[in-house]
Amino acid sequence: MEFLVSEGNWDIQGYGEYLKTIAHRFDEQTSEFILHKSFHDGHIKHIKLINHFDRSSEEEIKDPTSIRMIIEHSGGSLYEIVWSEVRRFFFDYDITRNVYSNLNEIVWDGMCGIDEWGYDEILETSNQMISHEIDLFSKTKIIIICRGIQINQLES
Secondary structure: OOOEEEOOEEOHHHHHHHHHHHHHHOOHHHHHHHHHOOOOOOEEEEEEEEEOOOOOOOOOOOOOEEEEEEEEOOOOOEEEEEEEOOOEEEEEOOHHHOEOOOOOOEHHHHOOOOOEEEEEEEEEOOOOOEEEEEEEOOOOEEEEEEOEEEEEEOOO
């Protein structure tokens, strides 16, 4: 992560300024969310990888993969994030890394699963793609390289 200065230390002001320079890439609701809110402490309820390729269709889709995630925000609202035209998806989960620092025991005996959203960073890449890197408290890392991100609040 570019704006992570050291463990737990972020250049929040610098990252906020950077997000303003790329906010035009997103729809109004998504821009508003990334500029003023965060999924920190949110709970991932559902994640789905979708291949839109249809062998029987004549329509050509350049990047047919998308990812949909439902997150319960720390305030209780549900949100859906859609990453479209995904070129790279990396999900590194290993429950044995989620341990108490001095006990070497898995946190809550693994009952938290992949655990809560820690920090994330959205960057524009050199080839005009979007990189979204997400660190969960379980030391799970998610990296998505895509053409678009859309965040929508769902009805409760």
